[in-house]
Amino acid sequence: MFDQLTDKLNNAFRKIKGVARITERNIEEPLREIRMALLEADVNYRIVKEFTSNVKEKALGADVSKALNPGQQFVKIVHEELVRVLGEKSEGLKLEPKKTNVIMMVGLQGSGKTTSSGKLALYLKKKGFFPILVPADVYRPAAIEQLKVVGKAVNAPVFDIGEDRNPISIAEKAVKEAMDKGFNVVIIDTAGRLHIDDELMKELKRIEEKVKPDEILFTVDAMTGQDAVKSAAAFDRELPLTGVVLTKLDGDARGGAALSVKYVTGKPIKFVGIGEKYDEFEQFYPDRMASRILGMGDVLSLIEKAEEVVDKKKAEALQKKIKKDQFTLEDFREQLLQLTKMGSMEKILGMIPGMSQIKNAKKMMDDKKIAHLIAIINSMTPEERRNHQIINGKRRKRIARGSGRPVQEVNQLLKQFVQMKKMMKQLSNPSFLGKMKNLKKLRNMNFPFQ
Amino acid sequence: MGFLDKFKKGLKKTQNRIAEGLATALLGEKEIDDSIEEVLEEVLLEADVGVEATEELIESIVEKVSRRQLKDLQAVLNALKGQVVDMLSVSERSHLLEDNRKPLVVLVVGVNGVGKTTTIGKLAKKYIKMGKTVILGAADTFRAAAIEQLEIWAKKVNCDLVKHKEGSDPSAVAFDTVKAAVSRGIDVAIIDTAGRLHTKENLMKQLEKMKRVISKVITDAPQRVVLVLDATNGQNALNQAKEFQKITGITDIILTKLDGTAKGGIILPIVRQLNVPVAFVGVGEKEDDLIPFDPEEYARGLFEV
Ligand SMILES: Nc1nc2c(ncn2[C@@H]2O[C@H](COP(=O)(O)OP(=O)(O)OP(=O)(O)O)[C@@H](O)[C@H]2O)c(=O)[nH]1
Ligand SMILES: Nc1nc2c(ncn2[C@@H]2O[C@H](COP(=O)(O)OP(=O)(O)OP(=O)(O)O)[C@@H](O)[C@H]2O)c(=O)[nH]1
Ligand SMILES: [Mg+2]
Ligand SMILES: [Mg+2]
Numbered sequence: 001m002f003d004q005l006t007d008k009l010n011n012a013f014r015k016i017k018g019v020a021r022i023t024e025r026n027i028e029e030p031l032r033e034i035r036m037a038l039l040e041a042d043v044n045y046r047i048v049k050e051f052t053s054n055v056k057e058k059a060l061g062a063d064v065s066k067a068l069n070p071g072q073q074f075v076k077i078v079h080e081e082l083v084r085v086l087g088e089k090s091e092g093l094k095l096e097p098k099k100t101n102v103i104m105m106v107g108l109q110g111s112g113k114t115t116s117s118g119k120l121a122l123y124l125k126k127k128g129f130f131p132i133l134v135p136a137d138v139y140r141p142a143a144i145e146q147l148k149v150v151g152k153a154v155n156a157p158v159f160d161i162g163e164d165r166n167p168i169s170i171a172e173k174a175v176k177e178a179m180d181k182g183f184n185v186v187i188i189d190t191a192g193r194l195h196i197d198d199e200l201m202k203e204l205k206r207i208e209e210k211v212k213p214d215e216i217l218f219t220v221d222a223m224t225g226q227d228a229v230k231s232a233a234a235f236d237r238e239l240p241l242t243g244v245v246l247t248k249l250d251g252d253a254r255g256g257a258a259l260s261v262k263y264v265t266g267k268p269i270k271f272v273g274i275g276e277k278y279d280e281f282e283q284f285y286p287d288r289m290a291s292r293i294l295g296m297g298d299v300l301s302l303i304e305k306a307e308e309v310v311d312k313k314k315a316e317a318l319q320k321k322i323k324k325d326q327f328t329l330e331d332f333r334e335q336l337l338q339l340t341k342m343g344s345m346e347k348i349l350g351m352i353p354g355m356s357q358i359k360n361a362k363k364m365m366d367d368k369k370i371a372h373l374i375a376i377i378n379s380m381t382p383e384e385r386r387n388h389q390i391i392n393g394k395r396r397k398r399i400a401r402g403s404g405r406p407v408q409e410v411n412q413l414l415k416q417f418v419q420m421k422k423m424m425k426q427l428s429n430p431s432f433l434g435k436m437k438n439l440k441k442l443r444n445m446n447f448p449f450q
Numbered sequence: 451m452g453f454l455d456k457f458k459k460g461l462k463k464t465q466n467r468i469a470e471g472l473a474t475a476l477l478g479e480k481e482i483d484d485s486i487e488e489v490l491e492e493v494l495l496e497a498d499v500g501v502e503a504t505e506e507l508i509e510s511i512v513e514k515v516s517r518r519q520l521k522d523l524q525a526v527l528n529a530l531k532g533q534v535v536d537m538l539s540v541s542e543r544s545h546l547l548e549d550n551r552k553p554l555v556v557l558v559v560g561v562n563g564v565g566k567t568t569t570i571g572k573l574a575k576k577y578i579k580m581g582k583t584v585i586l587g588a589a590d591t592f593r594a595a596a597i598e599q600l601e602i603w604a605k606k607v608n609c610d611l612v613k614h615k616e617g618s619d620p621s622a623v624a625f626d627t628v629k630a631a632v633s634r635g636i637d638v639a640i641i642d643t644a645g646r647l648h649t650k651e652n653l654m655k656q657l658e659k660m661k662r663v664i665s666k667v668i669t670d671a672p673q674r675v676v677l678v679l680d681a682t683n684g685q686n687a688l689n690q691a692k693e694f695q696k697i698t699g700i701t702d703i704i705l706t707k708l709d710g711t712a713k714g715g716i717i718l719p720i721v722r723q724l725n726v727p728v729a730f731v732g733v734g735e736k737e738d739d740l741i742p743f744d745p746e747e748y749a750r751g752l753f754e755v
Contacts (some may be wrong), residue, residue: 036501042684045509086716108682109707109735110563140735141571141602142595149594149616196709221563226497248562251647253686276562276593357559376482 017042022059041256041293044229047263077333081292090283091268100179102186107219109192112247117189119281122380130414134159136167139189141347171207195234215242222249228257236265247273327421329385333377379403499715500682534749537718538689540727546702553631554638554680560678562645565706571603572740582637587627588613589620590644621663628667648693676702681714704731
């Protein structure tokens, strides 16, 4: 899916590449492709219309920069506009340690409220807060039990509701208890409900009026389609939402719902859920989301994913090495090993923009190839691994024999290693243009497989 | 009665936006095809039908309009509904409820939070109402209180349940459930599974294993693999369906949460591409909120805003 969309956009951009300026005429086709990409990403139909017309205006009115061709300029405008709508910067929670803060989780059925309540509790504990979880879902079978299990898992207390089955009084009592016992964050997990269920929407309103939450977070599934605008608008109308939690972003949904929800509510997306475990929860980055919606792949996530496997310290050390240009074959081997841990090559390559364009992509994805690369590196002496420049013809032959691979493969590996070294250094350049430039390079080389 | 009058009458019957939109399109000065296209496009895309299927549907309608085969609103709507029904039609096979193999093993799969467990409760009730005996297998051993949730449903609809401890091997639960069904002479065994995103390879492999283990008890079991899809999901549901189809094979689809404002139009390309029928739709959280899928009714609903 990544590939398909990337291709479409690339095609659109290719069509305006080489043209001196963006005009009413030559922008039509790329706009159409953007429109399709957004629709396929589940951005709401009407929002797509509005968004593309804004983009068109900006593109036509834009100063023609010398540094960029119209294609690049267009991508930049679309991306920037997406980031602008999604929110320029990531926003956190507005909580004060010295008072009893109340957070209310609301949303449709199954969107991830209970899980996210647990994740929030864990997140806030790490920040030094003392949260208490409150089960206000008295309807769904075993919802209360679920929150108890969640509480245990994240080691946060769960308010004991006793015989009470009234969500409003449960919320009130919980806040009072939190004050008495010195918890400074009360996280209220409410039942999932449809935005057209008047009675249940009123119930939320009444809880809100009683406990005056500091944060009301609308929890929405990243896989949501066109309907996101309707449910988000309705919850926003009924309640003073303060933010959004976007869940299940660990799949391959493009997450256009994020744009829809932000568009209709104007409320910042504060967190994203990226897994079922309680620490799979992080800040929202508009920049990454924009790339994801556009299908430009997610280089940053890829790097992050690698970091996750590598573990933080190793990753930091590696980054330093890359910056200082001290990346060695040993590090390369380590990376290859990590790659095998990260999951199938197909998925990883999917996260790299433009990979779909490379011919023989399937052949390259062969996991056996990695094993061969590792075998070759294993046959080198530690000294060779640390300093690839000493590997002359004679050494290459020896390495080939030792690893049971042809000499050409050894040569290839060394060539790729040098290319990779360069590319990694450039990838650590955070500017958007830099990224774009590197993406193009990435596309033109067979990183890291042949 | 002139065309205009007929048309107005038709409009009264179908008090909805598409009718109004088409009215302007058919009566307005604008180019007929273009405006029809736009209105239809809006309705279909906003129902999550997806770009490809929408284009296909519209193309043939526009063609018929321009060939003057469709002359009024009703004709356009009927043609559209007909096409939707076509798309949702799957070659004959027994309905999920009418599969009389015994014991019938039904494996229920899908991504997180779509409504698998709830649907199982409702489905169990349907079988019980037919006079069949049912056993549930609590093979979601991962999610917090998933076992308890299914237990409550088992009690509610009054049927047997097999469970192990939280965190135990789901395949073992599935195995024991099917074994129990055989030894107790039960008609239907329905196995709940943990929600999993179709992109998680190891979790998908786990499903594969469950299937394999079940078939060790009864060779052709699970005879039914039900994919639960959430109507509020957009285009990603197509990826879900394809991936589950690839790993576990799918015999039936159940589309949940149709009681909201989402239309679940993504089932159009799904049913067509996978050739798997929608057996039921979920229309609420209560035990009777599961109704057999009727393509005609669904097509009608699609064009009512
Ligand atoms: N993969 C993934 N699954 C998630 C994420 N967040 C929640 N889930 C899963 O989604 C399902 C539903 O989550 P819940 O927290 O029970 O959702 P809820 O909104 O409380 O549901 P109701 O209370 O029934 O409305 C569970 O299987 C969770 O494990 C996420 O970020 N990624
Ligand atoms: N409105 C509505 N809600 C539904 C429907 N079916 C299920 N739900 C609700 O959706 C939420 C999730 O349902 P579950 O049955 O727990 O979903 P699941 O797929 O088993 O979830 P996991 O096991 O966590 O993956 C619950 O709050 C259900 O009550 C439906 O047809 N309509
Ligand atoms: Mg919940
Ligand atoms: Mg479940």
